[in-house]
Amino acid sequence: MEVDIQSLETFNQLAAEGAQQATAMLAQMTGIQAEVEVTKITLMDRADIGEELAGQELVGIGFDLEGALVGDTTLVFEEACTGPIVEALPGGAAGDEMVESSVKELGNIMMSGFIDGWADFLGTTIEHSPPEYVEATGADVLPAADDPNEQVFVFKSHIEWPGEDLYFYIYMLPAYDQLTELMADSGTGEDAVPVDKLSVFNEMTKEGTATAAANVTQMTGIETDAEVTQISFAPVEDVPKQVDNKAYVGTAVEFSGTPSGYLMILFDEESAMNVAEALMPMEPEGEGFTDMHESAIEEMGNIMTSGFIDGWANVLETSVDHTPPRVVHDMGRAIIDPLAAQVGQHQEHAFIIESHMQTADLEFGCEIHALPDDAELRQALEELDVARKDETEPDVETIFE
Amino acid sequence: MKVYDSSTGTASSPEQERVKVGIAEYEVTTSDATLTTSGLGSCLGVALYDHGAGVAGLVHVMLPSADGVEDPNAAKYADTGIETLLLEMERVGANRDSIHAKVAGGSDMLDFSENGSGIGVRNMEQVESTLDDLGVPLVSEDVGGDHGRSLRLDGASGDLTVKSANKGSKTI
Amino acid sequence: MSEVLIADDSEFMRNLLREILEEDHRIVGEVENGVEAVEVYKEERPDLVMMDIVMPIRDGIEATDEIKNGDPEATVIMCTSVGQEEKMKEAVKAGADGYITKPFQKPSVIEAIEDAVGA
Structure with missing residues (x-):
């Protein structure tokens, strides 16, 4: 399977724009001005994904993607983010059970922002499942690996919330075969x-x-x-x-x-x-x-x-x-x-x-x-x-x- | 790219007076915010300010010239980066005739080019010539050497504080 | 007691080699690049050169080639971090008498020298 540099650039750009859209959704709902620090596409062992999260207390909102793009996407927040985020939501500062549902809903909206650009580019639809809420430490916030030794592509965005010195992340783990096919199809064959x-x-x-x-x-x-x-x-x-x-x-x-x-x-x-x-x-x-x-x-x-x-x-x-x-x-x-x-x-x-x-x-x-x-x-x-x-x-x- | 304009309210919440400028990015403030950028090696930070209008801006450029490159990111290059910053500042009320410039960065650390001058030097040459073309006076600079720098531009005073890993800090 | 020339751009590595070698050998020179290695070799004609490969100005393989051309009896042991097969072949072609890869253990240095110059 040959993937040209142009389609790597395009797909990286889609992920970068998706992360910006997701961040804009967050801003619209909460007024929180977060900034996408960096988005990159990485080829690595499935087992090593999320290694940079080690030791952190995290909240993840996970989605299954279906349609043109198949795989898992997780929005990962530092646990310390959830309090201020919920407070910033309209009608925020509610009880504990509301934290989960508020963050889930926010995640749901951010995910739509992330995915829409991909669907438009691919000229088709991408469905995502209802959000799943996970509290975990480190990489356990991400879905478990089917085959830890398999090398896969992951799209990672690192988003900073400068006012609070807090971070969150978007991890998209598309199914490898399908992603490489998509990339191969969207290329020009050069380079x-x-x-x-x-x-x-x-x-x-x-x-x-x-x-x-x-x-x-x-x-x-x-x-x-x-x-x-x-x-x-x-x-x-x-x-x-x-x-x-x-x-x-x-x-x-x-x-x-x-x-x-x-x-x-x-x-x-x-x-x-x-x-x-x-x-x-x-x-x-x-x-x-x-x-x-x-x-x-x-x-x-x-x-x-x-x-x-x-x-x-x-x-x-x-x-x-x-x-x-x-x-x-x-x-x-x-x-x-x-x-x-x-x-x-x-x-x-x-x-x-x-x-x-x-x-x-x-x-x-x-x-x-x-x-x-x-x-x-x-x-x-x-x-x-x-x-x-x-x-x-x-x-x-x-x-x- | 956002403009931190006090009149729009949403872009700059009152407590957020420090605005980070990433590599190949620029920011403009009309509300005396502090603009910062960090980790300049051969990159250059170009600060422009107009006291009278209360407008300041900072761009973090990586390469000298966009010449012949089809790259949509104007702020990556010294020539197009400075032009874009200047236009944005004029758009929010700055007057070109009263804009001054300060520059820092452009170190020649880790330059492996064997012939000709390194990127840090060429970045600075381009900044000088672009400012000259635009008629913006360069009032002070801290460039070259073999160390990295981080910058803090005080939007109110136009003071540019330059910090290096091992050589302390100074204000130009 | 044989005479040894050490050619390595790293001061740290020269010190380490000197400590290992000076018990049984006389160090006639320590140089930092291939040009100096050739010069000092010509002056001192040591029994052995411990030669790094990656050095500024002139690398150790070129220096070995020149030393061996001028004096086929010279003994040169490459002492380098480079573990590339093609580089090793180049070193052999230039006439190297031994090849030690860094990081090394003291016994392997001593063994390589014994094999090259005799005990």
Whole structure:
């Protein structure tokens, strides 16, 4: 199945406009001026969807979609949102049982706003079921997965309510086969991406993430877990929003070959400190984040970069070079924006290859973000021989006999 | 794109005096709101204000010029972004002859271009030439360097506060 | 006691290699790129070069190629984070005598050196 870049853009745009419509409905009913921060389409393991919600107390309003688009859509509110939302509704501030029915009804109206644009674009109707109200922690607010290991597309919108510092989200999980067919049908056939190979590429990247995580463990003794790998598609101006604006320490490189692009390894400040000190053979001289810490992070970034991209090169039987790492210590979005701008000079949308890893106990979190040139990513996918997908390791025996 | 106009009431509730401007977005205030934008690397924040009319605006641009690109998002580019912001400000009562500009951002951190100048520098060149074409004086700037910035424009005074991750903050 | 030249752009990595190597070897130089590696090699003629691949100005494979062209007896061990098959083939073609991938354990470095230069 081939899906062209144009239809990925179109479908992402439909989701973005749908989220804006849903937010406008909310404003009409409650006066709440929320803003859609970012909408993106992501290909990832079904089991990992909603991982960013971990630990949050949430209320979900779920719908089944039928018709031109089949699947599940859930509006997810931080639990703390429901009070102010209900109060803002006409005749609000009622008892507990009214909270559920008010939020359900609001969800119902927002869902219509979300779906209408899709139906118009597809020139048909999309039905949605009555709303189902769920209170849950983390990803449990989303419908249970039939097959957790299956890779699926998900449309995610992140909506901010600036006055209250609260967030809500829209997750649309269309049935994979039907969605890819729809996308394939609505395209022009130019600049097509073989979607099944995109899944394979994702699996290769997952191996790369595992290698980078193993590098961390080998070098620092820090055992990472909860690794997540995904590939998203978004307008270039939304790329910097993939990263939080808190301070990060990390490395950036330009890589060249098939594909080429930019890659960042980012640690939050506390994790960077922990990693650097675990790497250093002796106590650092001086206070805070010293040059020696920086040098340790530079080398960690260098090794993780190779760990991450070598698998692509080995499967594709090519080489992917990278520049020496540049160390950065700055606001997350300021780090990624020059890279997004460099990619944005010749394309309006970008694929974002993204991995996260963290530990359960010690404070450690690391994010990897790669921005490939989309023409070269397409070429890499074309050249990808699916039968070789597990050949991420070099065949050392034959090279050094 | 909304205009935070005190006369319309719905767009800007009274308690919401801080308005966030995202990447490739602009906002205009006629009610002395504070306009903020964060995480500028090679991107530039261009602040325009007209004291007399009480109109201020901020645009967060990413690339120098929309030249030859069919991109509907005018605020993504320095040239079309500034023009769009200026027109919007005029629409709500600003007078072009009394508009002043302040600019911050355009760092050359993580610039991998080997030949020619980086995006931060080219963004700033474009801002200067566009402001010049439009006859808007650039009264102060904090640009370049190798660090990120976040901005806060006080709609009432036209003060632009520039904060960086490691280098403290200053008002220009 | 053999003489070793370390070529790696990372100060951190040079320190780590020095600590492992200085027990049994004499470090004749530490350089940060391929151009310096070739220069110092020509001056010092060490028994062994520990050569990173990804370095600024000139990478380790090109530097190895030049060192080996000038002195076929030279011993160069690549010591790199790059684990790509095509790169390894390039390294072999340039004449590398060994290939250590980072992150490494001390015994594997010592073993690679013993295999390349003899104990």
